[in-house]
Amino acid sequence: MPRNYLFTTIVFFTALMTGCAEHGPAQTSQAATDSIPVTSRPLFRDFMGINGHLTFKPDLYKQVCRLVRSYHNISWDVKAPGDAITIPNTINNINWKRDAYGPWKAAGFETDICMQFLGVGLGSPDYKQLWAGKEQWAYDYGKAMATYYGPSGAEKLCTSLEIDNEPGTRFDPALFKTLFTKMAEGVRAGDPAMKIVTPAVAVKADPYSQGLNDLYIDKKILPLYDVINVHTYPTIEKSADSENSWNRSYPEDNSLQYLKVIEDAIAWRNQHAKEKEVWVTEFGYDACTPEAMKHRKDWALKLNWQGASDLQQAQYLVRSFLVFATLDIRRAYLYYYNDEDEASFHAASGLTRNFVPKMSFWAVKQLYQTLGDYRFRRVVKKETDSLYVFEFIKGDDPNLLVWVAWSPTGARTHQQKGYQPHVINAVLDNPPSWPVSTAAMTTADEPAKQVKWEKAGDTAIRLEVGESPVYIMFQTGQ
16 A cells, blocks of 8 residues: 555544543552452453554464454545445555455454544544535445444454544534434444444543543433443653653553543443443554654654653553453553654554564563463552562463563653663462463563572462563462
């Protein structure tokens, strides 16, 4: 595909950060975590996802997950609302079945399509005029999308549809309500088995997240969606020691809103829409090369934007997945699949750099392969700024367990010069058995290194734990 097609989407996301800076963590209530039955939690292979687009290489990225989210621009399908719908062919000579969703399915991916209004919504100065009188067309488009791509159709290319990406508070609320209603009704008519996903939402609305109480509590709207969709980034609020709100921090940093925005959405769901799922469809970390950082320009240079190191990106993505697994959410899609090593927010978020795996690729691959058949079971230890240990169980087999241990510490990207990572000589009490094996987080295409451990008395083990997670495998009942 010509490069400018892909970057239509990329450029849009460059404008994303201002809103995402308001997203962001709080410590999870242990009582809330323990109240969720283990058997109702997803296996990691059904939990881990990635954001993709037309240049997505399924044979490469199937090593790291089996869920993919696609930015599907409506303005590719038609020049303007009201035009003839020619699914799967687009006006820019793309065939979604041939060029994307067909190969993705063949590689084993389950696809979530984000029907993005880019070009016919925000970003188009006359979007209200474009949609005037097009209510029936919105219904027809939703129906056509679900009929062709849905799980009940002949193609079975996707299982869920999102109605726009990040309209936030910038999109005319009355018009969006009409379009959401008509498109959702069309999707229901086209394939009732298709899950309908909201755009990015939050309890507290902002320019990039719609307010749950502003639309999605409406009794007429509630039956029209199945999934509450949250975007969250670990961004630091502007303060005396941070020149901007675009730099990021490690996942467990309690000063962030990174986890809290998810927890708030879950609490809202529990109160108002108990049958809905909650998904995180965007989270991530930028990591470009030192050479790229030398060429920062414009605002990134002026405001001292800093990315994470390749190692930090690997650590923080893996740890984000692990912390998300303790929450009552069904899926988490990392942003992004690939980048071209640009020193700017959202422009260095790929697991690959020019399709060459970064450290994060290998670390996420290890997480997927190690825990793919496992689900979160319980928090073994959760000591702020010291040590986290989570337990995962293979399927429903109580004999096969993995503990993942790490130091929940790290650098704020704008302060990382001279940062010394934390390392702990950890004593883990009452393991389910003596470890069968251990594995350090890997950052290269090579076998993971074993982590030495020793008995600490009759009921504990001792090992060194740092900011890269350590996997500790147990087998009981022998």
